[in-house]
C-alpha cells in the first residue's frame with residue numbers, strides 16, 4: 001500500500017491531522033492498535049482552547065461541538081473554604097469550550113469515514129522503517145497478514161506508550177521527566193454539574209476538581225495515592241471525600257449518583273526533544289505529557305498538529321521544506337510554555353507527601369496573591385485559554 005502521509009495512532013492527534021490533510025487533498029492512512037470502540041470508550045479531556053476549536057472548524061467537524069459544547073468565560077479557584085473567580089473574558093477576551101474528547105474523537109471518525117479515509121484498526125507489530133531516508137515506510141500485521149505502507153512522511157501520533165518516539169535512536173533524543181507523587185481518581189456520573197463553571201479546589205485533604213461534559217453529565221476528580229486502585233473506592237466514599245474538599249456552598253448542593261466510569265490517572269510532566277527524526281514527526285502525547293491540572297494535553301497535541309499540517313501543506317504545494325524543518329523548534333517552543341503552566345498550576349493546587357509547613361504557607365500565599373492580583377489572574381487566564389499558535 002502507498003500513501004502520502006502514514007499516521008501512526010488513531011487518537012485525536014492522528015485523526016485531526018488526517019482530516020486537515022484530507023481537506024487539502026493530501027492522502028493519509030491511519031493505523032490504530034486498538035478497536036474503534038476502545039478508542040471511543042476512553043474518558044479523557046473536556047476543555048478545548050479556541051485554537052483547537054478553530055482547527056476542528058477548519059477540518060470541517062465543528063458543527064456538533066458548536067451546538068452541544070458549552071463556552072466558559074471563567075473558572076473558580078477554591079482554597080481554605082473560600083472561592084474566587086478568574087475571568088478569562090475580562091483578562092483575555094477569550095473563552096474555552098467544554099466538549100468531551102470522546103465526542104470530538106467520534107466527530108473526527110465520522111468525518112474520516114464520510115471522506116473514505118483509510119483507517120486500519122487492531123494493527124499489530126507496527127514498526128517505523130527508514131525514517132531517516134527519503135523513502136520511509138511502515139511494516140505491520142493487519143487481520144493476520146503482514147503489510148507494508150510506503151509513504152513520503154510518517155506522523156507519530158501514537159501517544160505516550162507508542163512506538164514512534166522509541167524509533168528515534170536513544171543517543172539522538174533527550175527526555176525530560178517529572179513524576180508527581182499522586183494520581184487523580186476520576187468519575188463520570190449522569191448528574192447535573194455542581195456549578196456552571198469548573199471548580200479547582202486546593203484543600204488540606206488534597207486537590208479536587210468539579211468538571212462536566214454537559215448539563216446532565218458531570219466529571220469529578222480527587223487527588224489520590226498514585227498506587228491506589230479505583231476498586232478501593234465505592235461511589236459513596238468518593239462523594240464523601242469530594243464534599244470534604246470543596247467549599248461548603250458547593251458541597252451542600254452537590255447532586256450525587258452512580259458512577260458510569262471510574263479510573264485513576266498518574267500525573268507526569270514529560271518532554272522529548274527533538275520532535276522529528278528524518279521524515280518522522282512526533283505529535284501530541286507521543287512527544288510530551290502534562291499533568292491534567294489546567295487541561296493542556298489535548299490542546300497541546302492540537303497545536304503540534306497545526307504546525308505539522310502547515311509544514312506538510314507547504315511541502316505538497318511547492319516542495320518547500322521550511323515548515324517541516326522548523327516543525328520541532330516551533331512545536332517545542334509552545335510545548336515548554338504549556339509544560340510550565342501545567343507544572344505551576346499542579347504545584348499550586350496539590351498536597352505533597354513531603355510538604356513542610358513552610359511549603360504550605362507558600363502555596364496559600366501564592367493562592368492569595370492570585371486572588372488579589374489582576375496581573376497574576378491575567379497571566380493565569382492567558383495560559384488557560386491557550387497561548388497563540
Ligand code: RFL
Nearest residue numbers: 009011012013033044045046158159284285295297298299
Ligand atoms: P492518544 O489519545 O493517547 O492516542 C494515541 C493513539 O495511538 C494508539 N497507538 C498505536 N497505534 C498503532 N500502533 C501502535 N504501536 C500504537 N501505540 C499506540 C493508541 O491506541 C491511541 O489510540 O494521544 P493523542 O492523540 O496525542 O491525544 C492526546 C490526548 O489524548 C491527551 O493529551 C489528553 O487526553 C490529556 N488530557 C486532557 N487534555 C486536555 O487538553 N484537556 C483536558 O481536560 C484533559 N483532561 C487528559 C485529561 C488526560 C487524562 N488521562 C486519563 C491521562 C484528563 C485525564 C484524566
Ligand code: PHB
Nearest residue numbers: 045046211292293294295
Ligand atoms: C475534565 O473535564 O476531564 C478536565 C477538566 C479540566 C482539567 C482536567 C480535566 O484541568
